[in-house]
Amino acid sequence: MLMTVNQATATRVDQNAVVEARQLGLTFQTNDGPVRALSDVNLTINKGEFVSFIGPSGCGKTTFLRVIADLEQPTEGKISINGMSPEQAREARAYGYVFQAAALFPWRTIESNVGLPLEIIGLPKAEQQERIKRTLDLVNLSGFEKKYPWQLSGGMQQRASIARALAFDADLLLMDEPFGALDEIVRDHLNEQLLRLWRQTNKTICFVTHSIPEAVYLSTRIVVMSPRPGRVTDVIESTLPKERPLDIRESPEFLAIAARVRDGLRAGHSYED
Amino acid sequence: MMNSKPSWQVGLAVLLCAVAMATMPMLATEATAPMSRGTTSLVIGLIALSGVASFAMFAGIASAALLFVGAHGAAWLLIAGVAGNEGMARLPYFLLLAAAWLLAWRCVAVLSAVRPVSKQARTLLRLLIPAIFGAWILIIWEAVTRGAGIPFILLPPPSAIAARIGASLPTLAADVRQTIFKAVLFGYVVGCASGFVVAILADRVPFLRRGLLPIGNMVSALPIIGVAPIMVIWFGFEWQSKAAVVIIMTFFPMLxxxxxxxxxxxxxxxxxxxxxxxxxxxxxxxLRLPAAAPFIFNALKINSTLALIGAIVAEFFGTPIVGMGFRISTEIGRMNVDMVWAEIAVAALAGSVFYGVVALIERATTFWHPSVRGGRA
Structure with a gap:
């Protein structure tokens, strides 16, 4: 397998690309006939980028993330992750995935939940301990190692699930509406922490959301998508600096980008009417 | 607060005392050892006084303690008073028994409302409430069977069953050893383990899932009464044939x-x-086995009682001269119903202990499940 990886790396056009999708399409066969969840998606995500996917429900943003993670298989086009196929990338443990819910195992303590992927990889115990400590520090959960998930608040649970994805230490982080179920205050706080994490670790992050302020605040690039069939309608480069205090959201620059995202979303909607 | 509100139980108990006084005497006139006037007044006084004092002067634990003493003192006097006069009890006897029972009911109600702070007190209370409940089933059973003179063969009083248990300990111990420690435990372990292994196999191999589950379903529908004699033919009179029946019974719930x-x-x-x-x-x-643990423990609990039933019934169809099922089937033929009841009591006790041990292990293992930790999300 190592050989194929090397070959793939050698043939890669853009050394900087983490995710490359070409004419990607995915049709689900349902009982009501085929449903086109993704159609003609062309996208390159480079190393160190923070890319948000935004759009109404059914626009395929989660499906696209699941295709990257090899949880769904595309029916058309090509996609490569670090030059590998999604399956190879998954088996090489190339990414960490954060789901909509924390999905922590209730029979494991927080530290042993964070250590779950490390156990599966089969890291030595000492390194597991070291990584658990480091990632729990990173998400400000030190002191809660011995607690069970159901003893923590929703925001803390989601932070623990981010720690679990980080403990993996993959360069790519896939996040599927991780803060969707949390209230606005907790969400702001976690957004801030996530940005700090991203700057500290220099990971590539793909982030699915349906909140415009969240997308604009976090991203270096925003991919606007629209439904039926799910497709990319606009890709917006953010002009905001890497250092972003929360009150940047009142700046004219921020509002201009948000307006453009909103226009993109509206255009997608009028298309279907 | 030093007193609490009067309750309908106490009110009704006092009313029953009044009706009992009006319809005296307690025992038929031809009774050989009639109850003395002193005993009769003591019973009525105990019920009425402790009932009234329980809300007029005391509250909480003190009130419950007073009710406890009143109810059980009166019940003891009533049962002692009917000794030698079996079947002679008249209406006031049963009215006073009902009044004492109402006090005990009130006692449990008061105890249920108490919210003790310390953990030990809470544990004690959790044991005490069902204990009082169970004790009153026995008290009413004893007082009614002896007071009304119910024929021994229909329903012996619990005291006679207890005496029989005390007198037949070696026999009962041999029966328990034969039935529970050999047939039930072996059959339970093998039946549960094979159900579990087949379930994993069926999960791993799709064609087994489609082929095995319907057959497993059929095995569970086999009538145990029909299977047991065949198992005896296959595996002989000893405990192995009973264990085979237990395996058949416990396999499917686990699967x-x-x-x-x-x-x-x-x-x-x-x-x-x-x-x-x-x-x-x-x-x-x-992931999957820990998530399945609540289901698996459910099967273990269901099987703990099924295994006992299976082994006892299987012994009706040929066994060496020892075993709980053997004893029940032969002693009922000899009209020794107290021995049958003694075996039933031992089986119930063993079954409860078995179930309780499995339930305790379940609580320790699936502590994380909402049903155990009290529903917090």
């Missing part, structure tokens, strides 16, 4: 519950394991 449990883990959790490139066995041991 079905484990299969259902293995499907119980969520999609998101399974996707998560997939993103870790976790293999089948890692996913099984780290």
């Amino acid at each position: 079905v519950n484990t299969v259902a449990g293995l499907a119980a883990s969520g999609h998101m959790e399974r996707d998560l394991m997939r993103t870790y490139a976790s293999n089948y066995w890692q996913t099984l041991f780290k």
Whole structure:
């Protein structure tokens, strides 16, 4: 397998690309006939980028993330992750995935939940301990190692699930509406922490959301998508600096980008009417 | 607050005392050892005084303690008073028994409302309330069977059953050893383990899932009464044939519950394991089996009682001259109903202990499940 990886790396056009999708399409066969969840998606995500996917429900943003993670298989086009196929990338443990819910195992303590992927990889115990400590520090959960998930608040649970994805230490982080179920205050706080994490670790992050302020605040690039069939309608480069205090959201620059995202979303909607 | 509100139980108990006084005497006139006037007044006085004092002067634990003494003192006097006069009790006897029972009811109600601070007190209370409840089933059983003179063969009083248990300890111990420690335990372990292993196999190999589950379903529908004699022919008169019946009975609940449990883990959790490139066995041991634990324990609990029933019934169809089922079937033929009841009591006790041990292990293992930790999300 190592050989194929090397070959793939050698043939890669853009050394900087983490995710490359070409004419990607995915049709689900349902009982009501085929449903086109993704159609003609062309996208390159480079190393160190923070890319948000935004759009109404059914626009395929989660499906696209699941295709990257090899949880769904595309029916058309090509996609490569670090030059590998999604399956190879998954088996090489190339990414960490954060789901909509924390999905922590209730029979494991927080530290042993964070250590779950490390156990599966089969890291030595000492390194597991070291990584658990480091990632729990990173998400400000030190002191809660011995607690069970159901003893923590929703925001803390989601932070623990981010720690679990980080403990993996993959360069790519896939996040599927991780803060969707949390209230606005907790969400702001976690957004801030996530940005700090991203700057500290220099990971590539793909982030699915349906909140415009969240997308604009976090991203270096925003991919606007629209439904039926799910497709990319606009890709917006953010002009905001890497250092972003929360009150940047009142700046004219921020509002201009948000307006453009909103226009993109509206255009997608009028298309279907 | 030093007193509490009067309750309908106490009110009704006092009323019953008044009716009892009006319809004296307690025992038929031809009774050989009639109750003395002193005993009669003591019973009525105990019930009425403790009832009234329980709300007029005391509250909480003190009130419950007073009711406890009143109810059980009166019940003891009533049962002692009917000794030698079996079947002679008249209406006031039963009215006073009912009044004492109402006090005990009130006592349990007061205890249930108490919210003690210390953990030990809470544990004690949790044991005391069902103990009073159970004691009153025995008290009413004893007082009614002896007071009304119910024929021994229909329903012996609990005291006679207890005496029989005390007198036949070696026989009962041999029966328990034969039936429970040989047939039930072996059959239970093998039946549960094979149900579990087949469930995993069926999960791993799709064609087994389609082929085995319907057959497992058929095995569970086999009538035990029909299977038991055949097992005796196959495996002989000793405990092995009974263990075989237990295996047949316990296999299917474990199979079905484990299969259902293995499907119980969520999609998101399974996707998560997939993103870790976790293999089948890692996913099984780290996610699916822990998620299936509540289902598996359900099967273990159901099987703990099924196994006992299976082994006892199977002994009706040929056994060496020892065993609980053997004893029940032969002693009923000899009209020794107290021995039959003694075996029933021992079987009930053993079954409860068995179930209780499994339930305790379950609580320790699935502490994380909402049904155990009290529903917090």
